[in-house]
Amino acid sequence: MFGKKVKLRITFLSFAFVSLILIVFLILKSLEENVVYFKSPTEIKNLSELTNKKVRVGGMVKKNSLEVNAKEISFVITDFKNEIKVTYSGIVPNLFEEEKGVVAEGFIQDRKFFVAKKILAKHDENYMPPEVKKALENN
Amino acid sequence: MINQLGYYSLVFCVLFSLFIITKSTRAIISKNSKFDGIYYNLVFLQLFLVLFSFFCLVFNFIVSDFSNVTVYNNSHTSKPLFYKISGVWGNHEGSLLLWLLVLILFLFLFILNSKKSENGYKLLTIVFQEVIILGFLLFIIFTSNPFEYLFPTPTEGLGLNPILQDPALAIHPPILYLGYVGTSLVFSSSLAATVNKSINSDWAKHIKKWIFASWIFLTLGIMLGSIWAYYELGWGGFWFWDPVENVSLMPWLCLTALLHSVLVLEKRNSLKNWTVILSIATFALSMSGTFLVRSGILNSIHTFANDPSRGLFILIFLFILILLAIIIYFSFEIKNPNPSNNFFWLSKETAVLINNWFMMYFLSVVLIGTLYPIFLEVISNEKISVGAPFYHKLMVPFLIPFFIFMSIGPRLKWIKDKFTKINYYQILILILSLVISYLIVEYSGVKYLFSTILISTSIFLFYSSASDLVKKNIQFPQKISHFAFSLLIISILVNGIYSKEINSNMKVGDNLTFMNKKIEFKSINFEKQDNYNLLRGHFEITEEGKIPINFQPEIRIYDQPVISTSEADIKTNLLNDNFIVFSLLKEGEVFNVRYQQKPFMIWIWISLIMLAFGGSLALIKK
Numbered sequence: 001m002f003g004k005k006v007k008l009r010i011t012f013l014s015f016a017f018v019s020l021i022l023i024v025f026l027i028l029k030s031l032e033e034n035v036v037y038f039k040s041p042t043e044i045k046n047l048s049e050l051t052n053k054k055v056r057v058g059g060m061v062k063k064n065s066l067e068v069n070a071k072e073i074s075f076v077i078t079d080f081k082n083e084i085k086v087t088y089s090g091i092v093p094n095l096f097e098e099e100k101g102v103v104a105e106g107f108i109q110d111r112k113f114f115v116a117k118k119i120l121a122k123h124d125e126n127y128m129p130p131e132v133k134k135a136l137e138n139n
Numbered sequence: 140m141i142n143q144l145g146y147y148s149l150v151f152c153v154l155f156s157l158f159i160i161t162k163s164t165r166a167i168i169s170k171n172s173k174f175d176g177i178y179y180n181l182v183f184l185q186l187f188l189v190l191f192s193f194f195c196l197v198f199n200f201i202v203s204d205f206s207n208v209t210v211y212n213n214s215h216t217s218k219p220l221f222y223k224i225s226g227v228w229g230n231h232e233g234s235l236l237l238w239l240l241v242l243i244l245f246l247f248l249f250i251l252n253s254k255k256s257e258n259g260y261k262l263l264t265i266v267f268q269e270v271i272i273l274g275f276l277l278f279i280i281f282t283s284n285p286f287e288y289l290f291p292t293p294t295e296g297l298g299l300n301p302i303l304q305d306p307a308l309a310i311h312p313p314i315l316y317l318g319y320v321g322t323s324l325v326f327s328s329s330l331a332a333t334v335n336k337s338i339n340s341d342w343a344k345h346i347k348k349w350i351f352a353s354w355i356f357l358t359l360g361i362m363l364g365s366i367w368a369y370y371e372l373g374w375g376g377f378w379f380w381d382p383v384e385n386v387s388l389m390p391w392l393c394l395t396a397l398l399h400s401v402l403v404l405e406k407r408n409s410l411k412n413w414t415v416i417l418s419i420a421t422f423a424l425s426m427s428g429t430f431l432v433r434s435g436i437l438n439s440i441h442t443f444a445n446d447p448s449r450g451l452f453i454l455i456f457l458f459i460l461i462l463l464a465i466i467i468y469f470s471f472e473i474k475n476p477n478p479s480n481n482f483f484w485l486s487k488e489t490a491v492l493i494n495n496w497f498m499m500y501f502l503s504v505v506l507i508g509t510l511y512p513i514f515l516e517v518i519s520n521e522k523i524s525v526g527a528p529f530y531h532k533l534m535v536p537f538l539i540p541f542f543i544f545m546s547i548g549p550r551l552k553w554i555k556d557k558f559t560k561i562n563y564y565q566i567l568i569l570i571l572s573l574v575i576s577y578l579i580v581e582y583s584g585v586k587y588l589f590s591t592i593l594i595s596t597s598i599f600l601f602y603s604s605a606s607d608l609v610k611k612n613i614q615f616p617q618k619i620s621h622f623a624f625s626l627l628i629i630s631i632l633v634n635g636i637y638s639k640e641i642n643s644n645m646k647v648g649d650n651l652t653f654m655n656k657k658i659e660f661k662s663i664n665f666e667k668q669d670n671y672n673l674l675r676g677h678f679e680i681t682e683e684g685k686i687p688i689n690f691q692p693e694i695r696i697y698d699q700p701v702i703s704t705s706e707a708d709i710k711t712n713l714l715n716d717n718f719i720v721f722s723l724l725k726e727g728e729v730f731n732v733r734y735q736q737k738p739f740m741i742w743i744w745i746s747l748i749m750l751a752f753g754g755s756l757a758l759i760k761k
Contacts, residue, residue: 036523036526089642091642091722094702094705
């Protein structure tokens with residue numbers, strides 16, 4: 001029915017179209033699975049249902065809450081309204097201190113307990129992650 | 140005094156820009172495309188003015204003139220001279236002045252280098268480049284003047300963030316900017332050639348140099364940033380998919396695609412429209428990189444200071460440029476491209492096209508991963524971040540076909556190649572690489588069919604590019620760069636699979652056992668340096684039958700501003716990097732110690748240098 005050239009072109013176009021759809025689908029699907037949401041301790045407290053996905057918690061490290069042993073450290077993140085206890089084993093950034101802003105990435109165990117896999121570094125003593133700033137402002 | 144001089148020479152430069160734009164536009168419209176020395180002189184004067192202004196700023200930094208706000212915010216009298224100078228571009232205002240300087244420098248070099256090109260094309264390129272220059276000039280003068288006056292003059296400055304006081308990071312911005320800004324000239328030139336209807340092999344031959352030059356600098360710039368992140372941030376990795384890293388990777392991917400497609404344009408006089416689109420896209424990505432980093436929209440460790448008005452200005456400017464480019468592209472587009480655009484399926488052209496598709500795919504993954512959080516926050520106020528798993532999941536599977544095509548592509552002939560006899564030798568190599576990678580995967584604990592295939596294809600690629608090294612019919616620079624790329628891939632894979640690490644909280648005298656090794660925290664001592672105090676840790680790693688190795692990582696506590704940084708101690712040999720970093724934890728008694736073994740680290744850097752070296756060979760070659 002069609003010439004050889006036209007046929008080839010149709011095959012090519014449909015191939016390109018299908019792969020384009022496939023790519024968009026793959027990217028969106030993967031985004032859905034791999035994004036990390038940011039929550040403040042208050043938001044975690046108000047969660048209707050706990051997720052088992054990775055999240056980030058941000059706020060201030062509560063004064064006198066830092067405890068250290070050989071394996072791990074633990075501290076409390078507060079947004080001055082609610083707080084959550086965090087345990088972590090791994091390298092901490094230099095600017096990690098009590099009464100400074102912090103972002104911890106990891107898994108929620110329950111509404112008061114969080115296991116961090118990563119503590120995020122900040123480069124500037126005055127710098128506060130926008131999320132933390134916002135979370136603190138909202139309260 | 141120096142402040143005013145610097146400022147007014149920038150203002151004066153605006154007049155020059157306006158004058159050049161008007162003059163060359165009139166020359167183009169009147170078709171009186173006489174290209175006399177006047178443009179050369181005008182641009183030279185402009186270059187002189189901006190250079191002068193730049194040196195004024197450098198001078199202010201050197202003498203620590205704190206009546207200048209930029210100097211006050213970013214310098215300190217106790218800082219070593221080297222970092223006083225690098226502080227010039229370690230901040231927003233100064234780095235934009237550097238951008239501008241490079242923009243004009245490239246235009247000047249372009250005029251010097253294109254004596255043989257046609258006059259109409261040259262004039263058009265000058266117009267487009269001057270529009271970009273004008274935009275940046277206005278941006279600097281209205282939103283980020285580096286010569287802001289401060290009264291009363293403070294006696295001491297605030298100091299440069301210590302994390303930036305590092306040799307690699309001191310030269311990282313200028314090198315990276317040479318790459319970014321080089322794409323502006325490719326942009327201007329391809330728009331000019333579109334209007335002038337002179338997109339052909341000759342133009343490709345001429346613009347190729349600029350594409351290569353930008354690509355080399357961009358590659359080296361990204362590498363320097365990556366090396367810095369590796370040893371200074373103490374995370375022990377070289378790529379974190381941080382948004383700011385991504386915005387430098389995107390133009391690189393686009394430029395790499397352009398680098399290949401421009402060769403097809405040169406040799407076969409086709410892929411014309413595609414090459415123009417890539418040139419526009421590369422520059423748009425470089426510009427938006429600056430925009431995203433400088434506006435503070437991206438939540439990243441690199442965003443030091445945010446100022447929305449700046450972001451808005453760049454956004455509008457970027458929008459105007461892209462709009463301009465699209466209008467020009469569509470009104471002057473080549474309607475009937477060469478019929479030779481239909482390539483034979485088995486040819487070098489097709490191979491280049493496949494390379495371009497892959498680059499575009501990788502680019503779109505990075506683009507979506509970087510921008511999606513911004514969109515989501517605007518739409519739903521949800522704050523998210525996209526991390527490494529997303530990128531790995533989407534990119535790694537596509538690397539397998541990419542490696543296979545890359546092994547075959549360079550051997551194909553232009554126009555039409557044919558299947559020769561089945562090469563049993565190659566099949567043998569393929570089987571061999573399958574076996575090798577099976578063994579690698581088997582002994583590393585990552586038991587996946589998938590990693591076996593991935594590693595075998597990369598070994599196959601390595602073999603092919605290594606054996607191409609001795610082939611005569613492939614260009615020498617290409618051989619070097621492709622070989623370097625395959626070496627890079629192998630090193631990254633080995634590094635990813637075999638890296639080992641342990642973290643612990645230790646006091647002086649504590650021991651730690653890790654993989655038959657004993658890590659001992661022996662002592663710490665204090666030292667006083669010019670602008671920081673230093674806490675040096677002494678660690679010893681003993682392994683049975685080997686000489687003990689001593690590590691001396693440091694914690695530096697800077698005076699101004701008071702920030703502590705960790706300096707890792709890295710012992711490098713050809714096979715492994717051994718990496719110890721420690722940081723203060725509580726009341727200076729317990730330290731957070733991390734030991735890492737990173738195989739093939741040095742080969743990642745070597746292969747990147749080789750990659751850029753291959754590019755520079757292509758640049759020198761006639």
